[in-house]
Amino acid sequence: MVLFIKENPHGLKFGVAAGKKIGAAVTRNRAKRILREIFRMNRALLKEGYGIVAMPRTRIVRNTFTENVLEYLSICSRAGCMKEHSGKAVTSGPHS
Helix, strand or coil: CEEEEEECCCCCEEEECCCHHHCCHHHHHHHHHHHHHHHHHHHHHECCCEEEEEECCHHHHCCCHHHHHHHHHHHHHHHCCECCCCCCCCCCCCCC
């Protein structure tokens, strides 16, 4: 996945943009649902004041939920938008 992260004075915001390269509408919608759920479950780990736009790649629907969460958190950590001592990440999904 690719994350575009920019400072945002209006709080923490999240959006998803899935192009047709991902696949058919069903696949794109599944990828967007996965990313929104990852953000929702781990929102408390992120600092306020960032706008995040996620662009999924085709492998997101093949990877396990845990692999996707770890990739997302790794990118956020490298970008510096994670809280210092944010606690434990939620890596298991609603249907895991």
